[in-house]
Amino acid sequence: MVLEAADRHGVARRSLVVLAALSVVTAKQEHAHARGVLKFKPNGYTAGDAYNALADLRALEIYLTAVALFPEAPPAFCTIDRELALFWAALRAENFRAAGGTATYDLNPIDGLFASDYRSRWLNDTGAH
Numbered sequence: 001m002v003l004e005a006a007d008r009h010g011v012a013r014r015s016l017v018v019l020a021a022l023s024v025v026t027a028k029q030e031h032a033h034a035r036g037v038l039k040f041k042p043n044g045y046t047a048g049d050a051y052n053a054l055a056d057l058r059a060l061e062i063y064l065t066a067v068a069l070f071p072e073a074p075p076a077f078c079t080i081d082r083e084l085a086l087f088w089a090a091l092r093a094e095n096f097r098a099a100g101g102t103a104t105y106d107l108n109p110i111d112g113l114f115a116s117d118y119r120s121r122w123l124n125d126t127g128a129h
Contacts, residue, residue, distance in 0.1 A: 002018060002021045002022050002025060003018070003022075003125055003126075006018045006021075013125065013126040014107075014126050015057075015061070016057040016060055016061055016091075017053075017054060017057050018126070019034075019091075019107070019109070019113075019122070020034035020037055020038055020053075020057060020087065021034070021038070022114065022118065022122060023035075023087075023109075023113050023114060024038060024040070026114045026115040026118040027112065027113060027114060027115055028112065028115060033083045033086040033087040033090060033113075034083075034087055034113070035083075036081075036082070036083025036084075036086075036087075037053060037056060037057065037081075037083050037084050037087045038053045039052055039053045056079075056081065056084050059077070060077070060084070060087075060088060063075060063077045064093055064096075064103070064105050065103040066103075067093075067096050067103075067105070068096035068097055068098045068103035068104065068105050069098045069101075069103045071096065071098075090109055090110045090112070090113045091107050091108075091109055091113075092107065092108040092109060092110060093105050093106070093107055093108075094106050094107075094108055109122075
């Protein structure tokens with residue numbers, strides 16, 4: 001359902017927001033760092049919460065691109081958001097490369113980011129490496 005919603009709204013299946021949403025609906029509670037990144041609250045969800053969550057994930061995507069484009073001077077990503085830092089670490093980004101001004105990288109998420117067989121399904125359904 002998450003991937004269908006992403007397709008319906010023109011959001012890339014490989015985007016971090018889709019990965020975070022998939023993690024929220026499949027991860028065990030102790031590995032649900034994406035829930036904190038998406039800023040879910042027990043008493044409601046505001047447009048401001050959504051904006052903040054999307055801004056955090058977009059900042060990570062910009063950082064990943066910068067690492068690939070500028071390997072000689074890798075940037076730093078600083079945050080005091082514990083859940084965002086744990087989510088970033090769980091992504092295990094690797095194989096950064098740039099060609100013709102385009103940056104690519106692979107995500108090799110830890111098993112706990114998704115429940116049981118969902119990691120392989122994510123890889124197959126998104127074309128990720």
